[in-house]
Amino acid sequence: MEEQYRAWRRKMLDQHPDQTELTFADFRTHVMQGDDNGRLLNYVNANVIFQAGVDFESKPMLVFCACSLPSPNEVDYERLLNLVLFRLDEFVESDYTVVMLSSGAKHTVGWQWMGKAYRRLDRRYRKNVKSVYVVHPSMWTKLVFRVLGTFVR
Numbered sequence: 653m654e655e656q657y658r659a660w661r662r663k664m665l666d667q668h669p670d671q672t673e674l675t676f677a678d679f680r681t682h683v684m685q686g687d688d689n690g691r692l693l694n695y696v697n698a699n700v701i702f703q704a705g706v707d708f709e710s711k712p713m714l715v716f717c718a719c720s721l722p723s724p725n726e727v728d729y730e731r732l733l734n735l736v737l738f739r740l741d742e743f744v745e746s747d748y749t750v751v752m753l754s755s756g757a758k759h760t761v762g763w764q765w766m767g768k769a770y771r772r773l774d775r776r777y778r779k780n781v782k783s784v785y786v787v788h789p790s791m792w793t794k795l796v797f798r799v800l801g802t803f804v805r
Contacts, residue, residue: 686731695722696735703743704751711747711782714740719757729761733769740777747782755788766796 699720704713
């Protein structure tokens with residue numbers, strides 16, 4: 653995220669040299685609003701990743717609906733990943749549980765994007781995840797978790 657912020661800041665300073673106070677909050681606002689006035693942000697928060705209460709240990713339960721991912725032809729998946737990470741920022745400071753719904757997905761992501769997304773998850777996103785539940789995994793999901801499981805322990 654830091655690299656993207658720096659690239660965005662350089663681009664904005666090239667376009668508007670008089671603007672010197674560009675903070676990470678400005679970058680976050682820019683990404684969240686995007687070119688669609690926040691329509692993708694609303695979709696992501698309502699359909700892709702949302703809090704569904706707490707688990708039996710009173711940890712927040714986040715539901716990630718891989719089956720609700722929009723078409724990569726219609727949406728910039730870099731921005732989508734940023735929006736998911738911004739949503740996770742609300743929960744990463746304490747323990748949380750992730751429930752992934754993967755059945756019936758119309759659009760699946762490729763290996764390259766999965767690798768890039770995993771590399772973007774720094775320690776603070778991974779250290780407090782206490783449980784990950786995959787509901788109705790497809791063959792693709794099983795394969796991804798099996799391969800990633802050999803590298804991540």
